[in-house]
Amino acid sequence: MRTSRGARRRSSVAIVAAALAGTLGAGAAPAQAAPDTQPAATPSGVVATAVHTGVAARPYLGWTSWSMQSSKYPGLNPDGDYSYLTESNVLKQADALARKLKPYGYEYVNIDAGWWRDFAWKPRFDEYARQTAEPSRFPRGMKAVADDIHAKGLKAGIYLPVGLEKEAYADGAAPIWNAPGCTTADIVYPDLRTTNGWDSAYKLNFADPCAERYIDSQAQMFADWGYDFLKLDGVGPGSFKSGDNYDNVADVAAWQRAIAATGRPIHLELSWSLDIGHAADWQRYSNGWRIDTDVECYCNTLVTWENSVDDRFDDAPAWSRKAGPGGWNDLDSLNVGNGAMDGLTKAERQTYMTLWAISKSPLYTGDDLTRLDEYGLSLLTNREVIAVDQDGGRPARPLTPAGDQQVWGTRNPDGSWTVALFNLADAPAAVTANWASLGFTGKASVRDLWNSKNLGTYQNKLTATLPAHGSRLFTVSPGGAELVTTSYEAEASTNTLSGNASVAGCDACSGGQKVGNLYLGGKVQINGVTAKKAGIYTINVAYVSGDARSVTVYSNDGNGTSLKFPSTGDWGTVETVSVQLALKAGTNTVTFDSADWYAPDIDRIDVPQTP
Numbered sequence: 001m002r003t004s005r006g007a008r009r010r011s012s013v014a015i016v017a018a019a020l021a022g023t024l025g026a027g028a029a030p031a032q033a034a035p036d037t038q039p040a041a042t043p044s045g046v047v048a049t050a051v052h053t054g055v056a057a058r059p060y061l062g063w064t065s066w067s068m069q070s071s072k073y074p075g076l077n078p079d080g081d082y083s084y085l086t087e088s089n090v091l092k093q094a095d096a097l098a099r100k101l102k103p104y105g106y107e108y109v110n111i112d113a114g115w116w117r118d119f120a121w122k123p124r125f126d127e128y129a130r131q132t133a134e135p136s137r138f139p140r141g142m143k144a145v146a147d148d149i150h151a152k153g154l155k156a157g158i159y160l161p162v163g164l165e166k167e168a169y170a171d172g173a174a175p176i177w178n179a180p181g182c183t184t185a186d187i188v189y190p191d192l193r194t195t196n197g198w199d200s201a202y203k204l205n206f207a208d209p210c211a212e213r214y215i216d217s218q219a220q221m222f223a224d225w226g227y228d229f230l231k232l233d234g235v236g237p238g239s240f241k242s243g244d245n246y247d248n249v250a251d252v253a254a255w256q257r258a259i260a261a262t263g264r265p266i267h268l269e270l271s272w273s274l275d276i277g278h279a280a281d282w283q284r285y286s287n288g289w290r291i292d293t294d295v296e297c298y299c300n301t302l303v304t305w306e307n308s309v310d311d312r313f314d315d316a317p318a319w320s321r322k323a324g325p326g327g328w329n330d331l332d333s334l335n336v337g338n339g340a341m342d343g344l345t346k347a348e349r350q351t352y353m354t355l356w357a358i359s360k361s362p363l364y365t366g367d368d369l370t371r372l373d374e375y376g377l378s379l380l381t382n383r384e385v386i387a388v389d390q391d392g393g394r395p396a397r398p399l400t401p402a403g404d405q406q407v408w409g410t411r412n413p414d415g416s417w418t419v420a421l422f423n424l425a426d427a428p429a430a431v432t433a434n435w436a437s438l439g440f441t442g443k444a445s446v447r448d449l450w451n452s453k454n455l456g457t458y459q460n461k462l463t464a465t466l467p468a469h470g471s472r473l474f475t476v477s478p479g480g481a482e483l484v485t486t487s488y489e490a491e492a493s494t495n496t497l498s499g500n501a502s503v504a505g506c507d508a509c510s511g512g513q514k515v516g517n518l519y520l521g522g523k524v525q526i527n528g529v530t531a532k533k534a535g536i537y538t539i540n541v542a543y544v545s546g547d548a549r550s551v552t553v554y555s556n557d558g559n560g561t562s563l564k565f566p567s568t569g570d571w572g573t574v575e576t577v578s579v580q581l582a583l584k585a586g587t588n589t590v591t592f593d594s595a596d597w598y599a600p601d602i603d604r605i606d607v608p609q610t611p
Contacts, residue, residue: 032541035174037138056287058390059328059362062108067333067366072300083115087138096151096369104381108155113422122525129168146226157229163201177217182210206250219258228266229292237275249281256285279322288330295332301343304334317566318420320397337367337376351471356391358396382447400436407433416477423466436538437578442480449473485606496525508574509603518599525591531583535611544572545600555581
């Protein structure tokens with residue numbers, strides 16, 4: 001030992017497959033500054049590469065068309081599925097964004113799937129196999145729409161699925177723009193293997209230079225039209241697909257190069273449910289990546305709590321160290337602006353935005369901005385909450401196990417903490433943030449960010465009673481002493497290992513080792529844990545777990561409680577959660593028992609010298 005200071009998930013494959021399977025102008029934009037190709041170190045220790053200087057320095061804010069065009073909410077799609085997407089509707093939303101939300105930093109107007117398809121979902125392509133505007137939806141073409149969006153002081157976004165859409169193949173005879181001798185037969189594999197989350201496109205074969213020239217042609221077209229953002233969808237590994245056919249890393253890299261070559265700063269966003277095992281690729285080649293499935297419920301509201309807003313509490317922690325300036329974790333649309341349309345309670349709407357903000361996710365709403373209710377507008381325009389999202393720092397992660405009541409937090413550069421309390425239960429409950437979880441003890445001043453109010457000084461902890469699915473968001477500024485703890489390494493020879501448990505090397509762990517193989521009854525009992533007096537101690541547990549795993553934790557001869565530890569993102573990253581344990585005066589034991597399943601690996605515990 002040593003002394004230190006210190007869900008449910010709903011696949012959207014079937015729904016969107018129906019839209020995309022069987023399948024998506026002219027003018028010049030002024031040249032922009034040359035791209036900055038140097039990787040920028042982020043506060044989280046990862047390296048993210050912005051495609052262009054200034055792109056994604058902060059998570060983007062704006063609006064997207066997909067939530068409304070995919071919803072069954074009465075009246076949104078009167079002419080059939082996805083019929084909402086029209087030039088008229090997009091520009092109405094752009095006008096509302098400019099009037100209501102632009103002063104708060106919202107600037108992107110993103111046009112999603114279907115801009116090149118008619119109302120029967122038949123696609124339209126130009127002579128070079130590139131998607132082109134469908135006149136029944138966008139009669140003036142996509143450049144005119146971008147120009148109108150820009151005239152409002154906003155930025156314009158557009159969408160593509162990854163790969164060569166099947167209907168664009170044209171028997172392999174379509175020429176590639178600005179690539180003499182190249183045709184669509186050259187840019188895909190001879191066996192016409194498919195790719196993307198819906199298998200709606202042929203996989204590009206980058207062994208032939210013509211494939212990259214095709215991406216170049218699409219990027220230049222968007223630059224000429226004046227677009228500032230591209231959502232590339234169905235990207236794998238991810239989108240519930242894996243294997244060679246669905247590995248689109250080469251596509252994303254080609255898009256980065258193509259965008260850079262245009263000289264226009266275009267934000268490249270990847271979708272959906274991206275494989276965290278390729279996080280370094282997404283960081284290197286793009287500005288953002290969807291970490292989860294669609295948030296929309298595809299029902300008579302835009303979303304529901306269960307399908308799938310609440311999934312993000314389980315899925316976001318693994319990605320918490322993967323984001324920073326140049327590239328951000330994308331939790332999907334933020335639909336909190338109209339309770340009736342969104343299908344959420346007021347408490348759920350606030351919790352939704354709280355999680356997005358502390359996760360440093362892009363904040364882009366899919367609501368009808370012409371129909372925001374007063375409460376929804378107050379959420380979307382809360383400057384202090386927006387500032388949490390936009391501070392450029394590390395995303396928050398859970399400080400406590402992933403139960404019905406959770407505390408999330410992240411330390412700010414000035415030494416303060418952003419702390420969120422969540423009650424994910426279906427009934428009201430109290431949630432407590434202990435200052436020991438933040439590494440200090442004594443007094444702290446607390447500011448309520450949602451209510452823009454200083455709450456005064458709190459001693460050692462803060463407790464709030466929250467409604468079902470409710471939340472609070474605070475800035476906590478320590479005024480007490482740094483917490484003094486005694487650390488006990490799990491791998492110490494004085495401990496007791498049972499079952500399969502064994503000591504393993506761990507470069508990121510404090511002693512260079514950890515205890516792993518905690519499964520099917522494997523356990524580690526940490527012996528010799530001393531306490532000066534009896535009491536309830538907030539013990540910080542350092543652990544490693546590539547996925548979320550439960551472990552039964554108890555002191556001495558207690559019965560123990562099964563606690564789920566959030567994923568650390570991989571098996572080489574250490575994170576910490578705090579647990580409450582009763583210790584007696586004198587010598588104690590603390591046990592981590594895998595019970596009948598698989599538990600996280602344990603690095604060490606840090607025990608405060610006083611309760």
